Structures are given as C-alpha cells and as structure tokens.
Amino acid sequence: MIASTVHSATSAAPPLVGMPTFRLATPADDVFVEELQALAFGPGRFARTAFRVRERFPIDKSLSLIAEIDGQAVASVWMTPISVGGIDGYLLGPLATDPAYRGRGAGKLLVKEVCRMALARGEGSFVLLVGDAPYYGPLGFAPTTLGAIQFPGPVDPKRVLLHSADETLALRLAGPIAAFGAGKRA
C-alpha cells in the first residue's frame, strides 16, 4: 500500500465498509496522486502521448477525483478539457488505483462519476480516452474511427475510445486535439 496523507472525508452517513466512495481531490492529495501515477505508469509516463496532451492543456482541478475505501485514498482520475474538430469535450486520464485496492470497484466508480460530472455541466459533448476496450466498453465507451482523432504523438488507434450521449459522435469525431473553448456543443 502506498503512503498517503489523505484522511477520511466527513460525511453525514458513514459509507459501507469496504465500498469505494469518491470526493474531489485537494492539494493535500498531490503527493498521493504523484506516487500512485509513478507506481501505475512508471518513469516512462511523461513520454506517453496522453501526458503530452496534458502538458499543452491544463487539467480541470474541479474534475480531479479521489476514490477512498474505508477512509483511505486508493485511486485517482484527472480530466483535461479539450476540443476535437470544433467540438468541446474532455480527455480522461490518468486513471490509477493503488495495487493493494484493485478489483474493488474504485476505478469504475471514478470513471462513471467523473464522466457524469463533466457532461452534466453542458459545456462539453464527449469524454475521450486511450485505454482498453474490455475495461471501458461496459462503462459506455465506444471505438472511434481509426486514426480520425489526431494526438500529439503515437497512439494505438484501436484504444482511442469515446463516451457521449450522442451515439453517432464516436464515429464522427475527427481532427487534432485542440484547446477547450475552440469548439461548440455537438
């Protein structure tokens, strides 16, 4: 288990024992998240194409979530506002769970909640990610048109997945990743 400076969130009703809950990340989580990402992705993580996107466009800290189990921070997810082909949306990632707590639903909880929160704002039309279809497919992510969405580096086009209320968008979305606000609603 990695070290964490995080303490249990205050809530009206205690969460069920062993069940993941989520909350917004705070600056006090920074060390935990850094250690977790280093553990999950290793030193090569800064060369990953998704990290290059986050170098160009800042993450939205109001969409940085932490999952906790029994008051212990165990997982983290970030969102980067972007646009593609004139349509605003979000790039999800990195998503990582402490190896000691994997398989307990924390990762799926964070994906569901961060997508719900982002799209409920009504400012972006999709959530994009580079990941494994067997994991993200059941969470509402669909394959995109191979090679249509251009990243600032190499990606396996089969791993470029999209979640949107508009089921036609995954196959329609095309163009380079650009700044959020350059686009419009789909």
Ligand SMILES: CC(C)(COP(=O)(O)OP(=O)(O)OC[C@H]1O[C@@H](n2cnc3c(N)ncnc32)[C@H](O)[C@@H]1OP(=O)(O)O)[C@@H](O)C(=O)NCCC(=O)NCCS
């Ligand atoms: C991927 C990851 C975030 C999942 O976190 P988690 O909290 O264990 O996820 P959950 O508990 O919600 O889901 C676990 C389930 O997903 C499955 N799963 C995990 N990774 C998977 C993958 N890459 N492909 C398919 N299924 C996967 C597990 O086998 C498990 O299945 P089960 O519920 O049938 O037992 C975690 O394994 C991790 O941090 N991996 C390293 C970093 C990484 O690869 N991040 C994703 C980048 S796209």
